[in-house]
Amino acid sequence: MMLQPESQALIRDFNRRLKAALRSAPNHVRVETAMEIESHVLDVLSRQPSEGLEHEQVAGILARFGSPEEYAAALLVQVPGNDVISLSSGAKEVGMAAVDLVRGTGRLVLAMVRGVAGVGLAIVRYGWKGLRRAAGTAAVLAERSREPGGKAAGWVADRIRAGLRGTGRLVGFIGAVLAQGARLALRWGWAGARQGRRAAYGLADLSAAAWRLGKKAVAWVLRAAGFAALAVVTLLVFGLAGVVALMPDVAGWWVYEFQLQVGYLMDDIRRHTVAGFDLGTRSQFAGTGTLMLGTLLAVGFGLLVAWGAIIWAARRRRQTAAGH
Amino acid sequence: MEAWDTQLRKGGLELAVLLLLSRHRMYGLELISQLNDAGFAVSEGTMYPLLGRLSGQGIVSAEWVTGDSGHPRKYYRLTGSGAEQLGRMTSQWNDFTAAMGRLVLGSRQALDRLVTGKEAQA
Numbered sequence: 163m164m165l166q167p168e169s170q171a172l173i174r175d176f177n178r179r180l181k182a183a184l185r186s187a188p189n190h191v192r193v194e195t196a197m198e199i200e201s202h203v204l205d206v207l208s209r210q211p212s213e214g215l216e217h218e219q220v221a222g223i224l225a226r227f228g229s230p231e232e233y234a235a236a237l238l239v240q241v242p243g244n245d246v247i248s249l250s251s252g253a254k255e256v257g258m259a260a261v262d263l264v265r266g267t268g269r270l271v272l273a274m275v276r277g278v279a280g281v282g283l284a285i286v287r288y289g290w291k292g293l294r295r296a297a298g299t300a301a302v303l304a305e306r307s308r309e310p311g312g313k314a315a316g317w318v319a320d321r322i323r324a325g326l327r328g329t330g331r332l333v334g335f336i337g338a339v340l341a342q343g344a345r346l347a348l349r350w351g352w353a354g355a356r357q358g359r360r361a362a363y364g365l366a367d368l369s370a371a372a373w374r375l376g377k378k379a380v381a382w383v384l385r386a387a388g389f390a391a392l393a394v395v396t397l398l399v400f401g402l403a404g405v406v407a408l409m410p411d412v413a414g415w416w417v418y419e420f421q422l423q424v425g426y427l428m429d430d431i432r433r434h435t436v437a438g439f440d441l442g443t444r445s446q447f448a449g450t451g452t453l454m455l456g457t458l459l460a461v462g463f464g465l466l467v468a469w470g471a472i473i474w475a476a477r478r479r480r481q482t483a484a485g486h
Numbered sequence: 487m488e489a490w491d492t493q494l495r496k497g498g499l500e501l502a503v504l505l506l507l508s509r510h511r512m513y514g515l516e517l518i519s520q521l522n523d524a525g526f527a528v529s530e531g532t533m534y535p536l537l538g539r540l541s542g543q544g545i546v547s548a549e550w551v552t553g554d555s556g557h558p559r560k561y562y563r564l565t566g567s568g569a570e571q572l573g574r575m576t577s578q579w580n581d582f583t584a585a586m587g588r589l590v591l592g593s594r595q596a597l598d599r600l601v602t603g604k605e606a607q608a
Contacts, residue, residue, distance in 0.1 A: 191538075197550075197558070198514065198534060204557045205515040228531040236535040 165204070168217035173200055176224050183234030186374050195237060199227065361388075495526065501579055502526055503536065504564065504572045507546060511563035537562055545571050 165173070177196040184192045206223050207216065227233045365388035373381040499521075506512060506520055514534055521528050540546040545568035552558045564572065 194560075195534075198560050201557055201559050202514055202530060202534075205513070205559065209515075223530075226530045227534075228529075233531050233535075236531055237538060239535070 165207075165220070166216045168215070169203075169220040172217055172220050172224065173203060176227075176230055179230035180234055183231045184237065186370055187234075187238060191237070199224075495528075498579075499526065499528060499532070500536065500540070501572075501575050503533075503540070504545070504568065504575065507562060507564045508569070508572055511561045513559045513561050517562070540568070544568070 177199060180195060180199070181192045184195065187195075203220055203223050207219060210219065228236070365384050369381045369384035369388065372378075372384060502521055502524070503517060506517055512520070514530070514537065517537075518528055518530065518533050521533075537546065537548070541548050541562070544565055546562045547565050548560050548562050550558045551561050
């Protein structure tokens with residue numbers, strides 16, 4: 163059935179006031195409520211014979227809902243998202259989101275600590291092994307330096323390869339630990355940022371509910387807290403970006419320190435060599451290490467250096483053999 | 487008396503609605519009409535908010551249907567958990583009415599005396 167224009171205007175006005183009074187309700191509730199009222203009016207009109215002007219009948223039907231404001235108040239008490247229920251569920255939502263935010267941030271920090279601690283552990287475990295290998299090389303060279311060149315060069319090549327394999331494993335381990343730390347930091351930090359966003363939305367809902375209840379001061383406080391939550395989220399995201407950007411520098415610093423120590427050892431090795439038997443390894447280590455720092459992936463660097471050392475040792479053997 | 491009567495009807499309204507919906511799905515006006523016919527006076531301003539709450543709690547489900555009427559109607563039906571709820575409410579209602587019945591029966595003679603005494607005074 164078709165409603166007369168005056169009847170349509172009555173319903174439209176009722177729904178407009180009702181939607182305004184349902185401000186704090188979810189949008190789908192406002193839309194469905196308006197549709198339901200119109201459907202009810204049409205149902206009533208279809209059952210009654212038409213008496214008088216239709217819009218007078220429509221006014222009577224709408225009056226049975228009470229005023230739009232009264233009806234909205236009754237709806238808000240009953241449906242989810244009302245003042246009382248939204249305050250308690252909103253507070254719970256914010257509480258849970260705040261706990262998740264703290265948990266996410268805590269996990270981020272833990273991941274960073276684990277990453278750095280893992281680097282330290284790797285340095286201690288594999289670095290010490292590498293240092294001991296280098297010390298062994300020095301002892302051998304001191305002994306072999308009295309013999310003619312060929313065999314010593316072969317020895318040096320073998321020992322350097324072993325040392326480089328150890329270095330490669332160390333650097334690879336460092337890279338894996340840092341990558342894992344970065345992955346965890348991104349994963350949990352991002353989860354923390356998302357929960358922080360939920361906290362901000364929950365605070366905004368609470369603020370709207372408090373405003374509706376007339377607690378304007380409380381509403382302002384909640385709104386400020388919501389902005390603070392968003393600021394924390396923003397800082398967290400920028401912090402994450404900073405952590406990821408810094409990871410290569412942290413790794414590079416640790417490895418640089420290690421290769422310096424190796425270089426010092428090689429200096430000692432050189433002091434024990436026969437004059438003219440120039441290993442040149444220290445400068446090679448230093449140069450390659452500096453090149454690696456901050457740019458190359460740890461595993462690729464280890465393989466690259468090992469390959470270079472093998473080539474050098476073969477050349478040295480050929481030169482020494484040609485000299486005899 | 488009026489306030490007590492209102493509270494009594496208010497308490498029983500939810501059970502009455504669920505009992506009707508246990509028969510078949512109904513729309514809002516249909517529920518109001520059937521309740522009025524059964525002696526339960528209820529207005530639209532009470533019925534629809536109640537249906538909204540029951541929907542939110544998952545006791546009833548609602549769907550829009552465009553049928554012979556020409557305009558879409560929102561039909562409500564009882565859900566599984568709603569049927570369980572209805573069972574519990576019916577059982578509690580039976581216990582309640584049985585207890586009240588015993589009290590009323592036990593107090594009948596006293597009530598009769600009170601009424602007879604008032605008539606004599608009048």
